[in-house]
Amino acid sequence: MIRIVLDASAVLAVIFAEKGADKVVPHLPGALLSCVNLAEVTTRTLETGMPLEDSLAEIARLPLRLVDYDAGHAHITASLRSATKSLGLSLGDRACLALGLSRQATVLTGDRDWRKLQIGVDVIVFR
Numbered sequence: 001m002i003r004i005v006l007d008a009s010a011v012l013a014v015i016f017a018e019k020g021a022d023k024v025v026p027h028l029p030g031a032l033l034s035c036v037n038l039a040e041v042t043t044r045t046l047e048t049g050m051p052l053e054d055s056l057a058e059i060a061r062l063p064l065r066l067v068d069y070d071a072g073h074a075h076i077t078a079s080l081r082s083a084t085k086s087l088g089l090s091l092g093d094r095a096c097l098a099l100g101l102s103r104q105a106t107v108l109t110g111d112r113d114w115r116k117l118q119i120g121v122d123v124i125v126f127r
Contacts, residue, residue: 002105003030004027004031004108005031005107006027006028006031006033006037006064006108007107007109008037008096010024010110011024011037011059011064012044013110013126013127014062015058020126024126028062028063029063029064031063031065032064032103033065034096034099035066036096038059039092041055042055067103072102073095073098076101083118083119084117087113087116093114101119106122106124107122108124109126
């Protein structure tokens with residue numbers, strides 16, 4: 001079984017029933033989400049006007065596992081800057097990739113550019 005790390009875009013696609021959500025749902029049970037990406041998801045839902053309680057409830061109903069962001073993840077995230085700078089990846093993007101690298105997992109994202117990365121992590125694009 002493939003271990004999956006979710007990018008914020010994957011979680012948001014499910015919450016907002018966006019294009020590609022149907023491709024994310026089968027990967028949800030047991031998928032990993034960095035707490036950095038949890039902050040991204042919550043921020044985005046709040047920006048759309050969703051009340052915090054509803055946002056938290058939407059996230060809690062998903063069968064995924066939250067992973068604390070630790071010093072090891074921070075070091076990997078920082079080390080990815082040069083390899084990802086040309087693609088404009090954010091800190092949150094790199095935190096997601098760091099979790100994938102640290103867990104030897106496949107990363108699920110909506111960002112097609114991530115397939116261009118040569119950093120030692122498998123990427124699945126869901127849309």
